Amino acid sequence: MSGATQDEPRGLVRLSEAKSLDLLAGVPFGRVVFSRDALPAIRPVNHVVDRGTIIIRTHLGAAVLSAVGMVVAYEADAIDPVSRLGWSVIVVGVAKRVFDLDDAAGFEEVLRPWVRGSMDHVIRIVPEMVTGFELSTAPEPQG
Amino acid sequence: MSGATQDEPRGLVRLSEAKSLDLLAGVPFGRVVFSRDALPAIRPVNHVVDRGTIIIRTHLGAAVLSAVGMVVAYEADAIDPVSRLGWSVIVVGVAKRVFDLDDAAGFEEVLRPWVRGSMDHVIRIVPEMVTGFELSTAPEPQG
Numbered sequence A, B: 001m002s003g004a005t006q007d008e009p010r011g012l013v014r015l016s017e018a019k020s021l022d023l024l025a026g027v028p029f030g031r032v033v034f035s036r037d038a039l040p041a042i043r044p045v046n047h048v049v050d051r052g053t054i055i056i057r058t059h060l061g062a063a064v065l066s067a068v069g070m071v072v073a074y075e076a077d078a079i080d081p082v083s084r085l086g087w088s089v090i091v092v093g094v095a096k097r098v099f100d101l102d103d104a105a106g107f108e109e110v111l112r113p114w115v116r117g118s119m120d121h122v123i124r125i126v127p128e129m130v131t132g133f134e135l136s137t138a139p140e141p142q143g
Helices: A003-007 A016-027 A063-067 A103-109 B002-006 B017-025 B063-065 B102-110
Strands: A009-017 A029-036 A039-050 A053-058 A073-077 A086-097 A122-134 B010-014 B029-036 B039-050 B053-058 B071-079 B086-097 B121-136
Touching: A003 B086, A009 A016, A016 A039, A016 A073, A016 A086, A016 A103, A016 A122, A029 A063, A029 B029, A029 B039, A029 B071, A039 A063, A039 A073, A039 B029, A039 B071, A039 B086, A053 A063, A053 A103, A063 A122, A073 A122, A073 B029, A086 B039, A103 A122, A103 B071, A122 B086, B010 B017, B010 B086, B017 B039, B017 B071, B017 B086, B017 B121, B029 B063, B039 B063, B071 B121, B102 B121
Parallel strands: none
Antiparallel strands: A009 A122, A029 A039, A029 A073, A039 A053, A053 A122, A073 A086, A086 A122, B010 B121, B029 B039, B029 B071, B039 B053, B053 B121, B071 B086, B086 B121
8 A cells, every 4th residue: 555545534434333333343342431520531441242232341439330320422443553444433322230130140251351350340331322434445425 | 372361351550641641642543532412422533742732633513623622531542452451541631722823734734634524623632631551461469
């Protein structure tokens, strides 16, 4: 790829909701975005996607726990800094504690925290809005 | 690296503010986090670091522009999904328009948008709080 091609600005191609959730499910971590003390906050976490919802784990005392019951955003991306190609997906929805013990135990099996600690709270983000974009070299459609 | 080592939860080692800003300056893009219509919002953007502040570009009509004058968060990370090692840096501070034409022109030279569009607004995020963590395999300090 020539330098000229690399530097050429990319177009943003909107992805379908299904494609966006597929991409999100294909990566192991993302970033949960929430408000804390009226300030924007963000934390990287690992996740699994379960029937179109996003499952994360956290622990008592974590900032993320203050987002339970609130609308949060969840973002994942895979953008190559050299080719400047890739995608980003943003999900917005309510973060809910998984109280069902069987469900929680199941998620604890498939979703191992990357970071030390008990991580005994399972949170499900139920998407209300899913947006995904692909950085593309395709020419802009002519209007 | 054995599977057992890879799966072992990582410790989080706090990084200094200076080290955190160095890491942020060493990557070309991150994610700006803000509130929009009282909902958490996040957008990936490319950036440069200028004298300890973060410079991004956007355009009229972009959601990010609604964050000018507000406290925003800016996050960058480099986490390897296989080794589960890496770092994340989060900056919180006020987003300000760069109105000085010379300054703005200078940033337009060094910060080329990756995405098509005029991107004629230069925004500076002035850090009030910088936090950085490294995912480490080192054993937890004994208390």
